[in-house]
Amino acid sequence: MSIDTIYLDYAAATPIDERVVAVMQPYFATEFYNPSSPYRQAVEVRRDYEAAKQQIAMTIGAKGDELIMTAGATESINLAFNHVKGHVVTSEIEHPAVIEVAKLRDHTLVGANEQGRISLESIEAALRPDTELVSIGLANSELGTIQPLRKIAEVIERERQKRAEQGNMTPLLFHSDASQGFGQIDVNTARLGVDMLTLNAAKIYGPKQVGLLWLKPSVHLTPTVVGGGQERGLRSGTENVAGTIGFAMAAKLAAKSRTSENERLSSLRGKLEALLVEQFPQAVVTGSKKHRLPGHLHISFPGIDAERIIFMLENQNILVATGSACSANKGTASHVLRALALGEEIINGSLRLTLGRNTSESHVRTAAEEITKAVRAEYQRMEQAV
Amino acid sequence: MSIDTIYLDYAAATPIDERVVAVMQPYFATEFYNPSSPYRQAVEVRRDYEAAKQQIAMTIGAKGDELIMTAGATESINLAFNHVKGHVVTSEIEHPAVIEVAKLRDHTLVGANEQGRISLESIEAALRPDTELVSIGLANSELGTIQPLRKIAEVIERERQKRAEQGNMTPLLFHSDASQGFGQIDVNTARLGVDMLTLNAAKIYGPKQVGLLWLKPSVHLTPTVVGGGQERGLRSGTENVAGTIGFAMAAKLAAKSRTSENERLSSLRGKLEALLVEQFPQAVVTGSKKHRLPGHLHISFPGIDAERIIFMLENQNILVATGSACSANKGTASHVLRALALGEEIINGSLRLTLGRNTSESHVRTAAEEITKAVRAEYQRMEQAV
Numbered sequence: 001m002s003i004d005t006i007y008l009d010y011a012a013a014t015p016i017d018e019r020v021v022a023v024m025q026p027y028f029a030t031e032f033y034n035p036s037s038p039y040r041q042a043v044e045v046r047r048d049y050e051a052a053k054q055q056i057a058m059t060i061g062a063k064g065d066e067l068i069m070t071a072g073a074t075e076s077i078n079l080a081f082n083h084v085k086g087h088v089v090t091s092e093i094e095h096p097a098v099i100e101v102a103k104l105r106d107h108t109l110v111g112a113n114e115q116g117r118i119s120l121e122s123i124e125a126a127l128r129p130d131t132e133l134v135s136i137g138l139a140n141s142e143l144g145t146i147q148p149l150r151k152i153a154e155v156i157e158r159e160r161q162k163r164a165e166q167g168n169m170t171p172l173l174f175h176s177d178a179s180q181g182f183g184q185i186d187v188n189t190a191r192l193g194v195d196m197l198t199l200n201a202a203k204i205y206g207p208k209q210v211g212l213l214w215l216k217p218s219v220h221l222t223p224t225v226v227g228g229g230q231e232r233g234l235r236s237g238t239e240n241v242a243g244t245i246g247f248a249m250a251a252k253l254a255a256k257s258r259t260s261e262n263e264r265l266s267s268l269r270g271k272l273e274a275l276l277v278e279q280f281p282q283a284v285v286t287g288s289k290k291h292r293l294p295g296h297l298h299i300s301f302p303g304i305d306a307e308r309i310i311f312m313l314e315n316q317n318i319l320v321a322t323g324s325a326c327s328a329n330k331g332t333a334s335h336v337l338r339a340l341a342l343g344e345e346i347i348n349g350s351l352r353l354t355l356g357r358n359t360s361e362s363h364v365r366t367a368a369e370e371i372t373k374a375v376r377a378e379y380q381r382m383e384q385a386v
Numbered sequence: 387m388s389i390d391t392i393y394l395d396y397a398a399a400t401p402i403d404e405r406v407v408a409v410m411q412p413y414f415a416t417e418f419y420n421p422s423s424p425y426r427q428a429v430e431v432r433r434d435y436e437a438a439k440q441q442i443a444m445t446i447g448a449k450g451d452e453l454i455m456t457a458g459a460t461e462s463i464n465l466a467f468n469h470v471k472g473h474v475v476t477s478e479i480e481h482p483a484v485i486e487v488a489k490l491r492d493h494t495l496v497g498a499n500e501q502g503r504i505s506l507e508s509i510e511a512a513l514r515p516d517t518e519l520v521s522i523g524l525a526n527s528e529l530g531t532i533q534p535l536r537k538i539a540e541v542i543e544r545e546r547q548k549r550a551e552q553g554n555m556t557p558l559l560f561h562s563d564a565s566q567g568f569g570q571i572d573v574n575t576a577r578l579g580v581d582m583l584t585l586n587a588a589k590i591y592g593p594k595q596v597g598l599l600w601l602k603p604s605v606h607l608t609p610t611v612v613g614g615g616q617e618r619g620l621r622s623g624t625e626n627v628a629g630t631i632g633f634a635m636a637a638k639l640a641a642k643s644r645t646s647e648n649e650r651l652s653s654l655r656g657k658l659e660a661l662l663v664e665q666f667p668q669a670v671v672t673g674s675k676k677h678r679l680p681g682h683l684h685i686s687f688p689g690i691d692a693e694r695i696i697f698m699l700e701n702q703n704i705l706v707a708t709g710s711a712c713s714a715n716k717g718t719a720s721h722v723l724r725a726l727a728l729g730e731e732i733i734n735g736s737l738r739l740t741l742g743r744n745t746s747e748s749h750v751r752t753a754a755e756e757i758t759k760a761v762r763a764e765y766q767r768m769e770q771a772v
Contacts, residue, residue: 002416005427012428013420013624021414028407030388032594034399037707038693039700041391042398071457071595074613074623097613097622104612202624208418209457209595209626224610226490227460227483236483237460238399238588240595307424314425321423 006318006363010295010356011141011180017205017253017357020246024207027242035239036228049241052248059251060197061188062214068221068231069244072211073179073200075224077101077135079213079234080175080196083222086132091118092339093142098135098177099335106130114340115288116145120155127159133173138192139181142336142352143287144296146185149176153193173219179203179211183254184262184293195219201243205357206250210243265355266294268364272353273297275368280375284346286337295355300342301375303382304349312374318367321352392704392749396681396742397527397566402632403591403743409635410593413628421625422614435627438634445637446583447574448600454607454617455630458597459565459586461610463487463521465599465620466561466582469608472518477504478725479526484563485721488521500726501674502531506541513545515552519559524578525567528722528738529673530682532571535562539579559605565589565597569640570648570679581605587629591743592636596629651741652680654750658739659683661754666761670732672723681741686728687761689768690735698760704753707738 027045035046054064070076074097081088081101090102092109093116099109110122118136127134134156139146156174163170175196178187183204189197196219201210215221227236276299277283284300301309306322313320322334337347353367413431421432440450456462460483467474467487476488478495479502485495496508504522513520520542525532542560549556561582564573569590575583582605587596601607613622662685663669670686687695692708699706708720723733737757741750 009420009423009425012423013418015416015418016414018415021411025407028402028593029404030401032399032401033705034395037395037398037705038696039395039705041700041705071461071626072623075457075611077613078611095613096615100612100615100622207414208624209629225461225464226486227463227481229482229486236486237458238594240457243595310424314427319419319423319425319427 002317004317006367007358008318008320008353008355008363008367010359011144011203011352011354012321013208014203014205014356015358016207016246017250019253020206020249023249024242024246027245031241035241036230045241046239049239049244052245055248056199056212056244056251057214059187059255060199060214061190065232066215066217068213068215068234069240070211070213070235071209071240072202073097073177073198074211076198076200076211076213077175077177079221079224080135080198081105081133082224083220084132086130086170087128088133088135089123089126089131090135093118093140093336094135094137095141095177095179096335098137102135111339112145114342116140116143116286116336116340117288117291118147118152120148120151123152124155124159127155127172129163129168130170131159131172132170133175135175135177137180138176138178138185138187139293140287140336141180142334143298144180144293144354145287146181146291146293148291149192149194157193181293183251184258184265184295186258189214189216201247201250204250204254207243207246210240210247212247261357262294265359268355268359268361269295269297271361272355272364272368273299275365276371279372286340286342286346286350295359297353297355298350299353300346300350301379302343302345302349304375304378306348306350308378309351309371309374312377313370316370318370320367320371321354322350388703390703392753393744394704394706394739394741394749394753396745397530397589397738397740398707399594400589400591400742401744402593403636403639405639406592406632406635410628410632413631417627421627422616431627432625435625435630438631441634442585442598442630442637443600445573445641446585446600447576451618452601452603454599454601454620455626456597456599456621457595457626458588459483459563459584460597462584462586462597462599463561463563465607465610466521466584467491467519468610469606470518472516472556473514474519474521475509475512475517476521479504479528479722480521480523481527481563481565482721484521484523497725498531500728501677502526502529502672502722502726503674503677504533504538506534506537509538510541510545513541513558515549515554516556517545517558518556519561521561521563523566524562524564524571524573525679526673526722527566528720529684530566530679530740531673532567532677532679534677535578535580543579567679569637570644570651570681572644575600575602587633587636590636590640593629593632596626596633598633647743648680651745654741654745654747655681655683657747658741658750658754659685661751662757665758672726672728672732672736681745683739683741684736685739686732686736687764688729688731688735690761690764692735692737694764695737695757695760698763699756702756704756706757707740708736
């Protein structure tokens with residue numbers, strides 16, 4: 001990212017923090033040993049690896065050996081679902097990884113309200129006596145809307161009690177993909193009431209291709225990858241030492257600055273939103289304003305083709321997204337926006353602006369100006385075309 | 387690895403080459419974009435990613451889009467087997483990942499001769515009309531023995547022809563885990579006659595947690611991980627850009643110096659072997675001497691407890707292995723040595739000494755001296771104990 005780039009797509013990817021790269025570096029060429037080797041130097045590498053897991057675990061109120069390290073959120077999600085033979089409940093606005101893995105099974109996709117929030121009633125209604133898993137993401141990656149996980153956990157707990165009374169022995173687990181939100185939201189597994197949690201280093205200025213699945217000790221899974229028996233047999237393959245150590249540093253840095261950084265991002269996001277809405281009163285801010293990630297702004301300029309805006313902004317070195325990176329790439333309209341039953345005009349005119357650690361006030365002002373210019377030019381072009 | 391460490395365990399792990407780290411570095415914090423994002427900067431990252439795949443593919447005579455990038459050899463092996471419902475044939479001396487994934491299916495494990503070579507006759511005898519997959523590694527990671535893949539491919543091709551004549555439509559594929567050997571052996575998919583090939587960057591001075599599965603274009607697999615549909619839908623999850631670019635550089639470096647490096651390693655290995663055998667005429671060199679990786683020496687001092695030798699050497703900063711890192715860690719005797727039906731005395735007295743890019747002549751001389759001291763001390767201790 002060159003110095004003059006204004007990057008407003010932190011929800012798609014975050015640059016690795018230089019302090020994270022620094023702690024990983026020794027494990028590339030110096031402490032590169034296979035943690036399964038018998039000599040002291042390798043045993044020390046294993047010890048560093050276990051310590052890093054413990055450090056990550058502590059940030060979510062868990063223990064190191066409850067974490068299964070994976071190559072990212074997608075693998076972690078697949079692992080969380082792998083043992084499930086019965087019915088699963090998830091939502092229409094989840095990440096494609098959750099939806100695709102649900103579709104391999106008997107599944108119900110609940111909707112979301114117009115603010116992108118999933119209602120407790122919809123979860124309750126979707127539960128069946130044979131439901132084995134509910135999976136709802138902590139925060140929606142397109143809208144930034146935060147879901148009421150704690151309350152959903154209570155619904156699930158009531159269902160469990162009902163089953164116990166009825167003698168229904170079908171286990172019911174609650175999984176959450178917290179890739180989006182972890183780092184900004186203080187995630188504690190006990191407080192959230194989840195049984196399994198997916199985290200992703202790549203979204204918190206950590207290394208890419210590093211994720212994990214946290215498991216409550218009572219949960220037993222089926223591995224997606226078998227072999228040497230690493231990660232308690234649930235994920236074979238030589239351990240990702242450098243990646244895990246980088247993840248631990250990223251989690252630590254995020255936790256340390258969380259409060260102040262959230263305030264800063266929230267204030268900058270507020271400015272950006274105000275500047276844009278001031279210029280375009282017809283603009284629609286999508287998602288919950290109350291339950292929203294601090295750096296997230298999902299805004300639509302009805303009637304505009306957002307793809308064109310992206311290319312105009314790109315020429316000014318301002319990088320923004322429409323919908324999620326996944327769907328943007330395929331040129332299809334966002335499945336999330338479609339699930340919210342927004343009008344076509346609003347869907348097609350949507351920009352996702354996500355702020356992060358390097359976003360400054362001047363970035364926000366310049367971005368607001370350039371977005372204003374681009375959107376104005378588009379509205380004018382369309383008027384002339386009529 | 388400190389400057390005075392004599393590392394003789396390159397088969398367990400290789401340090402990342404500094405030239406590999408250098409090409410990865412820009413993708414950590416500068417070109418960190420999600421390759422699925424729509425703006426030019428991200429499209430350029432995708433282009434670099436595809437170019438790296440093409441570069442790796444060229445070193446094995448393949449095309450970039452025939453590679454499915456994974457998080458390592460174990461995942462790649464699991465993916466290669468995932469579509470198979472019928473019978474599989476592999477060997478007793480394969481990596482645990484191959485054996486474990488085979489065991490989830492109807493399987494036959496063929497043996498190896500006392501040199502660790504798998505015979506064409508044993509493969510031929512194990513093939514059944516419902517065999518769907520044969521998987522034999524290019525080189526055994528414990529012994530360094532190179533397998534006759536081309537000839538095994540011919541056996542498989544004859545079986546295919548027989549099936550065609552008999553109207554048996556069951557497809558038969560040939561997979562090889564070439565993690566051990568790639569880099570030292572010139573691997574060409576067409577010449578080897580394989581349909582699927584597993585490679586691992588971590589064994590060729592590349593980044594860890596990066597592997598791939600090469601697929602002949604006619605092969606259709608079932609994904610182990612579903613989601614955003616990356617890697618032709620066979621391996622979802624944001625692409626590992628830095629890792630793949632590092633892999634490409636590692637493959638290029640290995641190819642460039644292969645001939646001279648193999649000569650150098652083979653000569654050093656010869657010296658080490660001669661020095662040890664000279665001191666201990668009873669020493670047994672295991673594995674094929676003719677078909678052996680150039681840096682590999684598997685040697686046993688009958689009656690010795692090799693674990694004790696490892697700890698004695700470790701104190702002299704000399705790092706060696708007994709058996710594979712995987713089994714060493716579990717404290718169980720190597721499944722490979724057991725499959726060769728070697729006596730207990732030979733199995734327990736085995737050291738695996740694997741030489742690599744940083745091994746020098748003085749390393750070899752010092753290692754030979756220290757191994758001699760340690761083994762001699764052990765033989766004396768045992769004599770006194772009698």
